[in-house]
Amino acid sequence: MVFGFAFxxxxxxxxxxxxxxxxxxxxGAVLGNLSAVYFYTYALSQxxxxxxxxxxxxxxxxxxxxxxxxxxxxxxxGAGSIYEAFxxxxxxxxxxxxxxxxALNLAAAWFPPEKFTLLSGMILSFGVAGSLAGQLPLAWGVxxxxxRSAMYGAALFAAASAVGTVLLLRVRTPKPAKPVTPxxxxxxxxxxxxxxxxxLTAAGTxxxxxxxxxxxxxxxxxxxxxxxxxxxxAALLISVNALGWGIGSPLVGWIAGxxxxxxxxxxxxxxxxxxxxxxxxLTPSLPVPAIYTLLFVQGIANGAIVLxxxxxxxxxxxxxxxxxxxxxxxxxxxxxxxxxxxxxxVLDLHxxxxxxxxxxxxxxxxxxxxxxxLVATGSVAVIGGFLMPRVGK
Numbered sequence: 001m002v003f004g005f006a007f008x009x010x011x012x013x014x015x016x017x018x019x020x021x022x023x024x025x026x027x028g029a030v031l032g033n034l035s036a037v038y039f040y041t042y043a044l045s046q047x048x049x050x051x052x053x054x055x056x057x058x059x060x061x062x063x064x065x066x067x068x069x070x071x072x073x074x075x076x077x078g079a080g081s082i083y084e085a086f087x088x089x090x091x092x093x094x095x096x097x098x099x100x101x102x103a104l105n106l107a108a109a110w111f112p113p114e115k116f117t118l119l120s121g122m123i124l125s126f127g128v129a130g131s132l133a134g135q136l137p138l139a140w141g142v143x144x145x146x147x148r149s150a151m152y153g154a155a156l157f158a159a160a161s162a163v164g165t166v167l168l169l170r171v172r173t174p175k176p177a178k179p180v181t182p183x184x185x186x187x188x189x190x191x192x193x194x195x196x197x198x199x200l201t202a203a204g205t206x207x208x209x210x211x212x213x214x215x216x217x218x219x220x221x222x223x224x225x226x227x228x229x230x231x232x233x234a235a236l237l238i239s240v241n242a243l244g245w246g247i248g249s250p251l252v253g254w255i256a257g258x259x260x261x262x263x264x265x266x267x268x269x270x271x272x273x274x275x276x277x278x279x280x281x282l283t284p285s286l287p288v289p290a291i292y293t294l295l296f297v298q299g300i301a302n303g304a305i306v307l308x309x310x311x312x313x314x315x316x317x318x319x320x321x322x323x324x325x326x327x328x329x330x331x332x333x334x335x336x337x338x339x340x341x342x343x344x345x346v347l348d349l350h351x352x353x354x355x356x357x358x359x360x361x362x363x364x365x366x367x368x369x370x371x372x373x374l375v376a377t378g379s380v381a382v383i384g385g386f387l388m389p390r391v392g393k
Contacts, residue, residue, distance in 0.1 A: 244299020
């Protein structure tokens with residue numbers, strides 16, 4: 001539930017782009033940074049979260065995460081200035097930082113090793129369920145009650161999650177026979193020195209940049225301003241993309257588990273993701289059924305990201321699992337944090353001066369140029385797939 005809420009907050013600004021631009025009188029670059037500050041703090045918290053979880057377990061850290069998510073949501077919902085909005089998003093990112101590492105570690109601790117790849121995909125599916133809530137349901141809430149009330153409701157849900165975590169979570173881990181002093185610095189440096197770390201980070205960044213920069217922020221305004229969809233209809237379309245991801249994560253994990261290998265399924269999936277996205281962005285005036293299909297296919301193919309983390313868990317088994325996932329996820333989220341405002345900056349460069357109800361409106365050519373940046377990042381994922389270490393047969 002906590003992990004799913006963190007995903008909800010990743011994509012929430014995407015259905016409020018024009019509203020937030022109008023509310024705080026900012027352009028695309030600033031709005032991109034407001035969304036991306038989640039990823040900045042999420043990224044910065046990954047390495048310490050992974051090291052601490054490896055050393056001390058998951059329970060208390062998960063409770064603290066839920067509290068930060070609730071606090072950040074409350075601050076954001078009541079922000080009177082862009083600076084307070086940035087603070088709220090910063091706290092939200094800090095709260096979400098450890099949730100994925102904890103979920104993977106619990107899956108590894110509670111279930112047989114042969115189930116780990118499938119379970120990792122299922123964990124991502126729970127996250128995708130949160131992102132689905134941040135699309136059409138949130139868009140409806142913003143239209144009906146206003147963005148502040150909708151986000152205040154999200155803050156109350158996060159607070160309930162914190163209470164529920166305190167009451168229900170029982171992490172059962174065996175106690176060591178002798179006290180163990182974890183070598184946090186040694187684990188950190190050892191992971192950094194491995195080639196695997198950098199290859200998996202590059203491949204993962206290329207994979208997630210499309211999903212979280214396009215689907216997480218710029219897709220709804222693109223659909224609204226280029227194709228004329230209403231906000232709820234555009235959010236519904238992007239929910240199809242997220243639904244595909246929710247299906248694709250366990251599916252790709254299951255296929256990789258059945259084949260007993262990770263490399264070939266990853267290469268095939270990210271190539272399909274790139275092809276679907278490039279067709280979507282570079283082909284003008286697509287019919288609506290084609291948009292639905294391409295978004296769904298790209299979402300399914302993006303499920304390949306699960307193989308980045310299962311590969312890291314396998315290659316760094318023996319006490320460095322959390323550190324490796326934390327470092328790799330830091331790189332991935334740092335990349336996303338860079339690309340969200342970068343796309344906004346390119347959009348601002350190509351803005352023709354049109355304003356609607358206080359929010360900037362970009363034309364089709366501006367969006368095509370700005371979103372083409374992500375075609376290059378998707379290509380990095382494919383190249384990284386050929387370089388990634390082989391696990392299994």
